[in-house]
Amino acid sequence: MGVPQKNIICDSSALISLADTSNLAALKFLSGQGISFYITPGVRSEITSRPMTIKKYALSAVRLQKCIDDGVLKLLASVTLHEQTQRILKAANSMIYVGKKPLELIQLGEAECLAIFASASAHMLLVDEKTTRLLIENPHKLRETIQTRNSEGVRLDQGRRDEFASLTRGVSCLRSSELLAFAYSKGYFDDFRSLKDDAFKASIYALRDSGCGLASSEIVEYENMGF
Amino acid sequence: MAIGGQFPATVLNSRGPNPFGAKNMENRELFSEKVRQLREFIHKKAGNSLKMYADEVAVIALLERDERFIVLASLAYSFSKFHEKTYIEASKELDELIENVQFELAKASEALENDDEKEFSRIVFGCEAMVRDLSASLGRYIINLTFKSRLKAAAKMYSHGASLGVVCSLAKVDKDELSNYLGHTTVSDKYATMSVRERMGKVFAMLGG
Numbered sequence: 001m002g003v004p005q006k007n008i009i010c011d012s013s014a015l016i017s018l019a020d021t022s023n024l025a026a027l028k029f030l031s032g033q034g035i036s037f038y039i040t041p042g043v044r045s046e047i048t049s050r051p052m053t054i055k056k057y058a059l060s061a062v063r064l065q066k067c068i069d070d071g072v073l074k075l076l077a078s079v080t081l082h083e084q085t086q087r088i089l090k091a092a093n094s095m096i097y098v099g100k101k102p103l104e105l106i107q108l109g110e111a112e113c114l115a116i117f118a119s120a121s122a123h124m125l126l127v128d129e130k131t132t133r134l135l136i137e138n139p140h141k142l143r144e145t146i147q148t149r150n151s152e153g154v155r156l157d158q159g160r161r162d163e164f165a166s167l168t169r170g171v172s173c174l175r176s177s178e179l180l181a182f183a184y185s186k187g188y189f190d191d192f193r194s195l196k197d198d199a200f201k202a203s204i205y206a207l208r209d210s211g212c213g214l215a216s217s218e219i220v221e222y223e224n225m226g227f
Numbered sequence: 228m229a230i231g232g233q234f235p236a237t238v239l240n241s242r243g244p245n246p247f248g249a250k251n252m253e254n255r256e257l258f259s260e261k262v263r264q265l266r267e268f269i270h271k272k273a274g275n276s277l278k279m280y281a282d283e284v285a286v287i288a289l290l291e292r293d294e295r296f297i298v299l300a301s302l303a304y305s306f307s308k309f310h311e312k313t314y315i316e317a318s319k320e321l322d323e324l325i326e327n328v329q330f331e332l333a334k335a336s337e338a339l340e341n342d343d344e345k346e347f348s349r350i351v352f353g354c355e356a357m358v359r360d361l362s363a364s365l366g367r368y369i370i371n372l373t374f375k376s377r378l379k380a381a382a383k384m385y386s387h388g389a390s391l392g393v394v395c396s397l398a399k400v401d402k403d404e405l406s407n408y409l410g411h412t413t414v415s416d417k418y419a420t421m422s423v424r425e426r427m428g429k430v431f432a433m434l435g436g
């Protein structure tokens with residue numbers, strides 16, 4: 001009996017973090033454990049097409065392109081992607097108002113990931129980027145944080161919030177750090193033998209510095225984590 | 228669902244930054260006020276005021292979705308940085324730059340008064356280029372100063388709630404670069420919503436323990 005297939009939609013933020021910290025092999029490792037990783041055309045452009053033209057980022061872009069070429073990252077599109085992406089952009093970017101102006105919160109790549117989620121029968125969204133995560137997990141927290149940083153009134157449009165929640169129902173997020181922790185629990189770091197704990201914790205630190213969006217308290221949790 | 232299919236590259240967000248040289252000058256009064264303040268702080272060589280100004284204008288850029296506010300923030304960050312280095316502050320080159328930028332910003336104010344948006348945009352972007360040119364000639368510490376200033380502005384916008392994609396597009400910086408920059412800040416501390424233990428519980432539940 002085969003292992004049930006699990007699908008993860010990947011945002012560029014997490015893929016860039018994994019590439020920058022030399023942890024893309026975790027994707028291949030987990031692919032062997034029955035997990036498939038998907039990207040949208042917008043994300044592919046963000047992780048390869050553009051950075052490939054900038055020498056400083058070309059190495060990460062080449063590594064990510066190899067993941068695509070090897071079939072570890074699979075490209076995903078649908079006939080309704082464009083329309084669904086627009087609806088998500090509209091709902092997300094008119095959800096929070098500062099004064100009388102709606103705050104533009106997310107863009108094409110992030111919206112595409114959310115739009116494709118349902119049609120891909122995905123289980124989780126791999127995203128390091130904090131705004132997309134907060135919009136799904138706790139938009140009130142996002143509004144509160146924006147409020148503390150703005151002198152003008154910040155308002156959450158509940159109608160848009162409900163529409164966004166409806167469009168993204170079932171989306172569950174994990175960051176590159178959680179993916180790596182999961183891979184650790186499955187033996188990804190076992191090659192490091194007695195150093196595997198050190199390798200994992202060092203990777204978490206590296207991910208934080210690569211923009212994984214980890215709070216200081218979360219770093220402490222990872223340090224004390226036992227599987 | 229089509230695996231391996233293509234998706235046309237379309238700009239989905241029609242409310243992006245104002246196009247360079249658009250017909251109607253939006254925020255003319257706000258720009259006038261911010262240019263006036265910038266000229267004052269540059270004239271006074273007020274490093275702290277320049278930094279606070281830059282932080283404020285970066286947020287305005289996010290709310291107004293207008294790259295020209297980013298340019299004003301970039302100029303303010305850059306001048307505040309110049310003043311941190313004694314050898315730069317004492318240099319003839321910086322005095323010349325201040326004089327030239329002040330002259331150009333005065334022309335930018337005139338352009339605003341004349342509702343000449345194209346000229347205003349040309350001047351402020353030109354000022355940023357002047358700062359970039361000088362920073363390139365002032366030594367290792369200050370190279371890429373306008374780029375770093377844009378990164379700071381982007382980080383400020385990010386801390387105000389917008390996503391990486393939004394702020395990178397507006398500030399014209401790369402996601403890699405901003406991600407690395409943010410990794411060395413405490414921005415993420417303010418956005419923690421659940422513990423790692425809870426997150427891992429979800430992951431194991433969804434992907435299998």
